[in-house]
Amino acid sequence: MAGFFKIAIRNFLNSPTTDPYPFGETFTPENYRGIIDYTPELCIGCNTCEYVCPSGAIRVREKEDGSGISFSFWLNTCSHCGNCGYYCPTDAVFNSNDFHTARHQSEKFIPTIDDGISYVQCSNCKQKMKRPVEALLARAYEEITEEVRHQTSLCPECRRMKRFERM
Amino acid sequence: MFSKYATKSPWLYRINTGSCNGCDVELATTALIPRFDVERLGCKYTGSPKHADIVLVTGPVTVRSENYLIRMLNEIPDPRVIVAIGICPISGGIYRDSYSIRGPLDKHVEVDVNVSGCPVRPQSILDGVAQAIGIWKDKIKQFHEA
Numbered sequence: 213m214a215g216f217f218k219i220a221i222r223n224f225l226n227s228p229t230t231d232p233y234p235f236g237e238t239f240t241p242e243n244y245r246g247i248i249d250y251t252p253e254l255c256i257g258c259n260t261c262e263y264v265c266p267s268g269a270i271r272v273r274e275k276e277d278g279s280g281i282s283f284s285f286w287l288n289t290c291s292h293c294g295n296c297g298y299y300c301p302t303d304a305v306f307n308s309n310d311f312h313t314a315r316h317q318s319e320k321f322i323p324t325i326d327d328g329i330s331y332v333q334c335s336n337c338k339q340k341m342k343r344p345v346e347a348l349l350a351r352a353y354e355e356i357t358e359e360v361r362h363q364t365s366l367c368p369e370c371r372r373m374k375r376f377e378r379m
Numbered sequence: 380m381f382s383k384y385a386t387k388s389p390w391l392y393r394i395n396t397g398s399c400n401g402c403d404v405e406l407a408t409t410a411l412i413p414r415f416d417v418e419r420l421g422c423k424y425t426g427s428p429k430h431a432d433i434v435l436v437t438g439p440v441t442v443r444s445e446n447y448l449i450r451m452l453n454e455i456p457d458p459r460v461i462v463a464i465g466i467c468p469i470s471g472g473i474y475r476d477s478y479s480i481r482g483p484l485d486k487h488v489e490v491d492v493n494v495s496g497c498p499v500r501p502q503s504i505l506d507g508v509a510q511a512i513g514i515w516k517d518k519i520k521q522f523h524e525a
Contacts, residue, residue, distance in 0.1 A: 230416050233502045234509050267466065267473045289470040291497035313495045314507035317485070320469070320493055 245292045245307040248285050250325050254304035256345050257281035257329055261296035261305050270296060270305075278340070280330035287313065287324040302347040334367035341367040386519050388421040389512060392431030392455070396448050396484075398438030401498035402465040406435060408501050409508075415501040420508060428454040433511050435504075439467035439474045440482035452488050458518035460511045462492045464504065469493045 231238055240246075248270075257280075262272045269290040275282050297306040331340040344364035349356055363371055391410070395403055409415045410424050425431055428451050440448060461484070466472035468484035475482075484490055491514050494507035 229414055230419070231414050231502070233415070234420065234505050238502050268475070286470075288493060288495045289466050289472055289475065290495065291466060291473055293497075311496075311500045311503055312506060313499065313503045314510055315493050315495070316510065317490050317493060320485075 240309045240311065242309075244309050244311065245294045246310040247287060247308055247313065247324060248290065248296065249306055249308040249310075250283060250285065250327055251304045252283070252327050252329050254302040254345060254347055255281075255283065255329050256302060256304075256348060257283075257342050258301065260299050260301065264295040264299045266293060266295065267291045275328060280328050281342070282328035283325065284323040284327075285325040286321075288315070288320055301351075302345055334370055335365040336370040337367060339367045339369070386516055388423065389432035389460075389515050390425040390430050391417070391422050391433050391435060391508070392425050392428055393435040393437065394448060394451055396436060396438035396444040396468065396482075397441030398465065398467060402437040402467075405498045405501055405504060406437070406464065409504045415505060417505065417508060420505070420512060422508060422512075429456065431455050431459065432515060433460045433462060433508065435462050435464050435508075436468050436484055437464045439471055439477075439480050440484055440487065442479050442481055445481045445487075449487060458515065458522045460491045460515045460518065461488055462494060462507050462511050463490050464494050464507070465499055466495050466497050469495055472497060 257272065259272050262270045267289045269286050271282075271284045271286075273282055274280075292307065294307050297303070300306070329343070332343040333339065334341055349360065349364065353360055363374070366374065393403070393406055409417045422433070428434075434452075434455060436448075438444065463469045463484050467474060468482060468490075471477075471480055471482050474480050481487075492507050492510050494503050496503055499507075
């Protein structure tokens with residue numbers, strides 16, 4: 213009985229347990245999988261995120277004018293599974309902590325992210341190609357020498373020719 | 380006489396159209412536990428569609444539930460605000476293009492607010508309900524003027 217009164221008096225003196233959210237700040241866990249965020253500087257346009265997305269929320273396509281690759285994300289079909297962030301080789305796509313997903317019906321078909329990367333030119337033949345990304349080079353090579361740098365500035369066709377000449 | 384005060388307390392009604400129960404559990408937590416108290420916004424859950432002002436719909440509208448959904452929506456009086464909870468009623472989500480899905484919800488009824496998520500976070504539902512209350516007040520005003 214005494215224990216009960218102890219708890220009752222303690223709870224009476226404590227502040228309310230209600231989350232103050234619509235009127236104040238709320239707590240979000242660090243690993244909460246919220247709305248997807250995208251860093252174009254890290255993206256290599258490999259299409260992995262679109263392939264692993266179970267609900268078809270991500271679309272990676274070549275831009276209509278052929279200047280690069282576009283990345284668009286439709287929030288209203290994303291199931292927040294985190295596959296895109298898990299499989300992204302350069303961590304360009306990741307789940308942010310943002311949970312504000314309530315939208316008006318007029319915004320239903322507007323993509324949350326509409327971004328993309330642009331192609332770079334090969335230093336030899338001036339052909340358009342996907343640009344090299346530092347994060348991927350660091351994974352592929354132990355140390356990035358000048359020769360590696362020169363090779364990454366070439367398109368796959370020129371690189372093959374250069375390697376063949378060396379043999 | 381009470382119409383001025385009635386606008387401050389819309390009643391919520393929830394319809395499950397073949398949901399996986401994830402969003403329904405989140406709805407129950409926003410209403411029932413003091414942690415995410417939806418009654419602070421003046422809302423209250425009702426058991427009858429005839430008393431409903433804001434309708435929360437979960438689930439991707441399956442073939443079996445389609446008929447019941449339409450019958451239920453016909454019983455809800457105007458003005459009403461329809462809120463789609465979760466990605467299933469909004470776009471079909473991961474069940475999109477399935478043979479047993481007659482969704483999305485806006486094929487059947489005019490939706491006002493979409494709250495996406497799988498399942499939705501209780502705080503997001505509160506966000507959506509707050510938006511819905513704003514729309515509902517506008518609709519009440521138009522209803523009285525007409």
